Amino acid sequence: MNLRALEARALAFAPWIFGLSLLGHLAMVALQAKMTMIDLMVYRNASPELFTGQLYQWRLKEFSDQFALPFTYPPFSALVFVPLSWVPWGVARWFWQLLCLACLWFLVRAALRLVGSAEPRRVLLWTGLLVWVEPVRTTLNYGQVNLVLAALLIGTVVSARSWVAGAGVGVAAGVKLTPAISGLYFLATRRWAAAVWSFVAFGVTVGLGYLVSAAQSHQFWFQLLGDAERVGPVGSAINQSLRGALSRTVGHDVGSGPLFLLGVAVAAALALWALRAAVRARDTLAGVVAVQFLGLLVSPISWSHHWVWVVPALMWLVYRGGHRLCAVAAWVWVVAIGSFLISFLLRVQPSIWTIPRPWYYSALGWVYPAAGVLTLVAIAVALRGRQGGRQDSASSTPSISSARETSSAVMPPR
16 A cells, blocks of 8 residues: 555544644653753753853763763854753753744645645644654654754745745754755756855854854864764764765775765765756755755765655655655655664664674665665656656745745744
8 A cells, every 4th residue: 555545544633643643742851751852952051152162172971971962063053052041951942842843844834835735634644643753753852953954944945035045055054064965956956046145144154153253163164074073973873874874884984985985976976866857847845855865865974863854755755756666765764764773773783883783784774875865766767757847736836936935934043
């Protein structure tokens, strides 16, 4: 049975599924079961150190006996998170959880609008179900920023207003560098003004960082940038980038060596193939997903919770793919993110720093990169025969208009 058929049966229960899912999650927040939100602690507790000059020396030593968590984002990001330090921890954690849930709903709704299937019950159904898949679940458990940034990007990148589209990418990249890959979408679609605006907005975030602390900004941009080991253990099972998967396969960190560069070249070729097909078919969401998946694959570190972009990808595969390979990719993702395989692999590895492991664990550790590559191929193959102008109700023009109406709904906390 395909996912559309299963969805048709579940739509009648969508409000119940949505309500029970949210109640279940909020009960977990209240009871603090597996909800330590250690990343939110880093954002909140480290950000005031921007004004003491100790932002990048600060470490969160609680909850981990293997790795004391540092603040790894640009100084502008700390500036954004400072207001969280002004309120009690209980207020901050509840605010963040509610914000992330709103961003998940927005992400689902925006993706479904881009594929022309944003029926309210469908949005409720998918939001309720996706609360419990691994990338979303771990984002919520850790108090991560991924859902906020994904919602910001999907709400602005496709906007018809160049300054909105560009500013969204620039600000998101100022908070966390990886969203900068979104600029590739502007280049592919020849939205030069949006590309310029993204550069300007990003420059403003860098300038604000220097204005507050030139020394720490210099430290980040010229000393810490590119140090993957400072971010975390490259070879741990939770790192679902190509570098992580390749390192676990060969038993050591491949770094920026020939094997990693080959993997990057293959991923880039597949992503550009998918992106070209999406642009020619005027399929907005497919283009955005292709770009984001490229960023996840080639980044030195892509934790499993960074893969929240599987949410819009799954919406596209189910509602716009229209090809057998898309159905296969959709089921692969459902199994991968619904099984919590990464959590299992984390438990069976002896240490987050130990890279060598049995071959079967190494093979299972390819699950997100492999599914990501499969998705890129599925996009390219499915869109190969489509041309702009033959698009149905999910065409880019109404989609961009719809996104423009909602693009200001989600912004990083200020």
